[in-house]
Amino acid sequence: MKKVIVVLSLISFTLTSCVSKKEFAALEAKNKECQDLLNSATVKLNVCLSEKEALLKQAEYLKQTNSDLINSSKEMTVLSAKGAQNIEKALETIKEKDLKISRMQDALTKKDSVTLALVTSLKSSVGISDPDIEVNVEKGVVFISIADKLLFKSGSYNVSDRAREVLAKVAKVVNDKPTFECMVEGHTDNVPYTGNGVLLDNWDLSVKRSTAIIRVLVNDLGVKPSQLIAAGRGEFIPLVENTSADNRSKNRRTRIVVLPKIDEFYEMIEKEMKNPRK
Incomplete structure (x- = not known):
């Protein structure tokens, strides 16, 4: 231990003897300044490294974003092309639909024209002024309603002579329309x-x-049997409530429904649908 103390003393003496206290202080100050610069440089280096890392991450993000945008742009181009094709197809479909609707409307207009002509003919032939005979159109179908007091006696199904006069006028109109059908509906009141x-x-x-x-109509007035349909509706479709003798009289009626043959009507529509137009 004494040897160590002796050696340190010698070193101290040697240093103090080689460097003056003033120079030593200057060196210490210089060393401190260098240390401060080193510390400052270290701090700045760490900040730069951090900023560099952040910039690298941002650059990577921007690179990825740019790549995504490029891909999205390509996809949008493809989608835009497909969208344009779909729109074009949709417009073509709409155009076709409009054309079909127009042709169907033409067919329906023709049918309505035929119906209107039929009603006019019936009203002029049958004698619409008679309150017991009604001719009207419901949903494109012509109806001739004849009160039973013109056709039958109460509880009977024997046709009266006056009824034959009325039926002769109906038969004339039906015979002029050989492609039409007539359904003859019988209606009663609710009296058993x-x-x-x-x-x-x-x-x-x-x-x-x-x-x-x-x-x-067939035997006496020459109407083709193939044009006629027999139907009985009983008491189940009354015009008014069976609450009085007058109301029951209104419900006892025969209704003749005049309508084009359904298959011919569809053929008329189909013909219009196939008819090439511009």
Whole structure:
């Protein structure tokens, strides 16, 4: 230990003897200044490294974003092309639909024209002034409604002589339209049928009246049987409530439905649909 102390003393003496205290202080100050510069440089280096890392990350993000934008741009170009094609196809489809609608409207207009002409002919022929005979159009179909008091006696299905006069006018119009069909509907009130045992109820009576009128149209007035349809509706479709004698009288009626043959109507529409137009 004494040897170490002796050696340190010698070194101290040697240093103090080689460098003056003033120079030593200057060196210490210079060393401190260098140390401060080094510390400052280290701090700045660390900041620069941090900024560099941040800039690298930002550059990578921008690079990826740019790549995504390029890809998106390509996809948008493809989508735009497909969108244009789809729009063009949609416009073509709409144009075709409009053309079909226009042709169907033309066909319906023709049908309505035929119906209107038929109604005019019926009204002038049948004698629309008679309050017991009505001619009207519902949903493009012509209806001739004849009160039963013009056609039958109460509870009977024998056609009266006066009814033959009315039916002759109807037959003339039907014969002028050989492509049309007529459905003869019998309607009754709700009073139970009490006639002979051949008929069971009002439904039977309504059907029997329908077939009786059809036989007059066919046998006496020359209407083709293929144009006629027999139908009985009984008491189940009243015009008014069966609450009075007057109302029951309104419900007892025969209705003749005049309509074009359905297949011919569809053929008319199909022809319009296929007709090439510009």
